Amino acid sequence: MEIPRNEGEDMASTPLAGFTILSLLLLAASSCVSAQSYEAFHQCFIDHTISAPGSKIYSPDTPSFYSIYNTTIRNSRFASTSGATKPAFIVTPISTLDVQAAVNCGKANGLRLRVRSGGHDYEARSSYSNGDPFVVLDLTNFRSITVDAAEETVWVGVGTTVSELYYNINTQTNNDTLAFTGSLCASVGIGGFIGGGGLSALSRKFGAAADNVVDAAIIDVNGRHLDRKDMGEDLFWAIRGGSSASFGVVLGYKVRLVSVPPTVTVFRVNRTSEQGLSRLVEKWQTVAHDSSGDFFIRILANAVGAGANRTILATFEGMFLGGRDGFLSVLQKSYPELGVEAKELTEMKWIESTLFFAGYPTTNTTLLLDRRPYKNRTFKGKSDFAREPIAAEAWDKIWKYLLDAEDKVLQIILSPWGGKFDEIAEDAIPFPHRKGNLINLQYFLFWPDSPDEVNKKHLDWMRGFYDFMAPYVSSNPRATYFNVKDLDLGTNKLGNTTYSDATIWGKPYFRDNFERLARVKAQVDPENYFWNEQSIPPFSA
Structure with missing residues (x-):
């Protein structure tokens, strides 16, 4: 699934022109990763994306770093939390090649990726860490939407907001009776929404958003670009509501549209x-x-x-x-x-109801193209x-x-x-x-x-x-919804997460499905490269 270049973007190397030795030393001093590793990641990414105009990589001393970084962070609590670690780099890819480079270069140089689409992670784990060095892979540019009205499906990039998807379904089909089981919050990104399940006003009729996924595109830990056929049914099962960022970088989902009445x-x-x-x-x-x-x-x-x-x-x-x-x-x-x-x-019309639930006092559907929340x-x-x-x-x-x-x-x-x-x-x-x-x-x-x-x-x-x-409420376990992420349930140990330790938070989110998720993780990412405080760990007896 390829995303076209945005007009006006510069070459990949330009944002890091001011990347200084001092910034490398400051980053290295705050972690176990050496300055050479940061520099090597940067050079590796540039080398592998130099032919792709528009690729961007930003360091903390890049003037636009913090404006880009804060653009999609919805919970401002972490901006004032002294113990929260910010990224070594932000990468804003525009192509599959860019994502593959980020995965391969990050893995080779000991820098993990944290994938961000809409930024609605309530604990901001896509933007902050509890201490490990990392790179934010911001997939905002992955916003292609291709509707097949005859098949009643749509391929949607994970950087798309649910409101952008609603609007495009309606305008591309010119059909008021085709819909998607998306969030009531208009600015939620598709990637995290489907990756954790996805609830909507249509869910009692058609199920969760993840129930309506029929294909997907992912970059796995080895940098391979896979669709459903290539990845196999176990991985395809896992990335539909099972913490998709634990298994690779999902680029897009093919979802089934649903039929609603004209009124x-x-x-x-x-x-x-x-x-x-x-x-x-x-x-x-x-x-x-x-x-x-x-x-x-x-x-x-x-x-x-x-x-x-x-x-x-x-x-x-x-x-x-x-x-x-x-x-x-x-x-x-x-x-x-x-x-x-x-x-x-x-x-x-159903498309107008999405504005109603999002709190807009109008039925002007062009407002669905506004990616900004009312306020962070x-x-x-x-x-x-x-x-x-x-x-x-x-x-x-x-x-x-x-x-x-x-x-x-x-x-x-x-x-x-x-x-x-x-x-x-x-x-x-x-x-x-x-x-x-x-x-x-x-x-x-x-x-x-x-x-x-x-x-x-x-x-x-x-x-x-x-x-x-x-x-x-429920007990044994006390069930909770993954998209309302809660670090109070428990967190992974940095670099040494065990399945048994992770059950304290994994069982409330996924109940008996947690073990299968961990077994899939052991198959596709046994070294646990795609790690965060509540990522799925590889299964171990």
């Missing part, structure tokens, strides 16, 4: 504690789970106000694959307690799955926990399970969260950019809340 219906209503919120959420759990895949409602809840006016505000967002009358009929029959009225239901924020995320309904009395306690913390901004996102999730086997792909789960819970704590000691106080509070939620 969908959406709504958004707010309810507060004073409106019987706990009973509404208790009922929602079973209604949202048991309804057909055409029906999707999620809840976003947080505490607002102060003093006597402090309350829980919950936003109910829904979509129905069909018209207003059909949605209203289902709501009145199965969930009359919510009290949604016909005037609160809006009919639109300092936050900590965690997630859970509940296999049994959480009673109203328990929700009362959860709300009180939020209300009592007047200096904290915590949002809880509740998403329904069931539908297609119940029909797909747990081991069909590495993403294991299937039948038996009732809802998914995601928690996000936000705070202003702060020094380490302030960050620690917020992180400790978040860990306390996570402990508080334990009685209400």
Whole structure:
């Protein structure tokens, strides 16, 4: 899968013209990698890409290094964390040859790669490390989108955002009834999204994004460019929701498009504690789970106000694959307690609904081409799955926990399970969260950019809340979603990760699929070159 050159790019060697001996020495002093290794990597990459105009390699003393580095980092917490290690280089390839050079040169010189597409890794592992020297391989330029309307598939580069994919599906096919099961967050990169599973408003109808991948292109640890046929079914299985960056550099995915009606219906209503919120959420759990895949409602809840006016505000967002009358009929029959009225239901095209869920107050689909998030924020995320309904009395306690913390901004996102999730086997792909789960819970704590000691106080509070939620969610293991990465679960040991050590975090993400992932890793990357704090380790008994 080849990505065309961007107009106006310079030759590969230009960004490192100012790469100094001093910068080499500073980099080497902070790690076990020698200055000669850094210089050798740089020269190796230049030598192997000199005929490819537009290739770029940046060091920390390149003027544009930090602007490029910070462009797609969504969690600004790590920018102020003193212990976080930044990359020795950033490589922004534009071709398969560039990626192969980065892999081969990195491996030869003891510099690992960290692959970045959209930058939404909540723990910023695609941009930072806990101490090991590394190179960021930023795949932003891998944004080709080739739609086959007749076959109802699309090849998409991993640097594409889900919103760019939505827009191109719609414009290239001129068909309002073809869609993709992409994220509700418009600026998420395709690479990490599919690489960890990928959830959407269409998932109850069509499964996770990774369930709809039919082919892929990857550069493996030996620098080979492989498609599904070449890589084999074990590796193809692993890179669909199993931490794809653990196995190589995925360049693109071929995904299956899904059919939606020409009209969908959406709504958004707010309810507060004073409106019987706990009973509404208790009922929602079973209604949202048991309804057909055409029906999707999620809840976003947080505490607002102060003093006597402090309350829980919950936003109910829904979509129905069909018209207003059909949605209203289902709501009145199965969930009359919510009290949604016909005037609160809006009919639109599916492509317009992606703007609705992304928070745009318009149906102008050209906005989907804007890659920027609304703003980068300092936050900590965690997630859970509940296999049994959480009673109203328990929700009362959860709300009180939020209300009592007047200096904290915590949002809880509740998403329904069931539908297609119940029909797909747990081991069909590495993403294991299937039948038996009732809802998914995601928690996000936000705070202003702060020094380490302030960050620690917020992180400790978040860990306390996570402990508080334990009685209400799954256990043995306490399941969590890989795309809400959480280093509190545990991390790999630098350079000496064992499978048994990694199960402490691997089992919550992947359940029984973790062992198969580790066995695939042992086959394709036995020396564990593609390593990070929560990468899949090679299996060892």
